[in-house]
Amino acid sequence: MAVCFLSASAQEEQTVITFQAGKFTVSVLSEGGGMRNSDLLRGATPEQLQKYLPDGTFPLETQVFLVRTPDKNILIDTGHGKNLFKNLQTLGLDENKIQTILLTHLHGDHIGGMLREGKATFPDAEVYLAKKEYDYWLNLGERGTAARNVFDVYKDKIHLFEPVEPEKQAKDLIPGVKAIAAYGHTPGHTAYLIQSDDAKWLIWGDLTHAMPVQMPCPQVAMSFDVNADDAVRSRQKLLAYILENNIIAGGMHVPFPAVGYISKGKTEGYAFAPMCFCEGI
Numbered sequence: 001m002a003v004c005f006l007s008a009s010a011q012e013e014q015t016v017i018t019f020q021a022g023k024f025t026v027s028v029l030s031e032g033g034g035m036r037n038s039d040l041l042r043g044a045t046p047e048q049l050q051k052y053l054p055d056g057t058f059p060l061e062t063q064v065f066l067v068r069t070p071d072k073n074i075l076i077d078t079g080h081g082k083n084l085f086k087n088l089q090t091l092g093l094d095e096n097k098i099q100t101i102l103l104t105h106l107h108g109d110h111i112g113g114m115l116r117e118g119k120a121t122f123p124d125a126e127v128y129l130a131k132k133e134y135d136y137w138l139n140l141g142e143r144g145t146a147a148r149n150v151f152d153v154y155k156d157k158i159h160l161f162e163p164v165e166p167e168k169q170a171k172d173l174i175p176g177v178k179a180i181a182a183y184g185h186t187p188g189h190t191a192y193l194i195q196s197d198d199a200k201w202l203i204w205g206d207l208t209h210a211m212p213v214q215m216p217c218p219q220v221a222m223s224f225d226v227n228a229d230d231a232v233r234s235r236q237k238l239l240a241y242i243l244e245n246n247i248i249a250g251g252m253h254v255p256f257p258a259v260g261y262i263s264k265g266k267t268e269g270y271a272f273a274p275m276c277f278c279e280g281i
């Protein structure tokens with residue numbers, strides 16, 4: 001598989017890493033993170049917790065992905081909007097150079113960079129999200145306010161679509177990118193399949209939050225999944241698909257560098273091997 005590490009930069013909290021993927025580059029822009037308590041998990045047995053999270057905590061970071069194609073600079077989510085702008089600067093980009101934003105879902109840690117003082121942070125960006133996700137937040141009352149502010153400000157630039165099951169030979173949403181259904185964490189939660197030449201990456205949004213336990217035990221859910229049963233089904237389905245098709249995986253809450261390879265777990269479920277910083281060199 002054509003993967004080549006290009007560059008990395010890390011100064012205090014600011015961290016960026018870039019990989020080549022066919023004719024595209026994929027950068028991971030860290031928004032930082034910390035340890036979270038296992039009481040956020042749902043459906044884990046005491047034995048699983050003891051085995052995979054012996055100190056009762058797991059790392060939860062937030063990442064933004066930037067895909068640069070020959071024609072466009074594409075952000076996948078915008079994180080908290082905390083380190084994002086400094087990280088873009090590191091790559092020689094500013095907000096005006098982002099032409100496309102793909103949203104996995106509308107939780108605050110994914111749309112935090114969309115607005116600044118009530119105005120569009122990315123004035124030239126076309127914004128894509130699943131119609132189901134749009135409808136959910138539109139009708140959510142008070143808790144949907146932040147999402148609806150984004151809808152109002154970007155209104156003419158919002159494109160709604162219906163994600164597809166991964167095995168369907170669907171048309172690209174935009175050249176080189178397909179939108180894949182990953183419902184459950186939120187009703188319209190979407191993963192994005194990026195393809196250039198023989199390089200295939202699935203940026204899976206919030207398919208996982210607690211990697212040390214949800215990889216071997218994908219049936220373990222999170223307290224903030226809107227529909228935990230659907231979230232578990234999506235996780236099981238997409239992990240199997242990634243393994244079968246030898247796809248590189250990346251996730252918004254996978255610890256930095258947040259991209260890597262899936263294999264079968266030693267005793268159960270799956271295992272995740274982060275992509276080596278020196279890969280391809």
Ligand SMILES: [Zn+2]
Pocket residue numbers: 107109110206252253
């Ligand atoms: Zn999230």
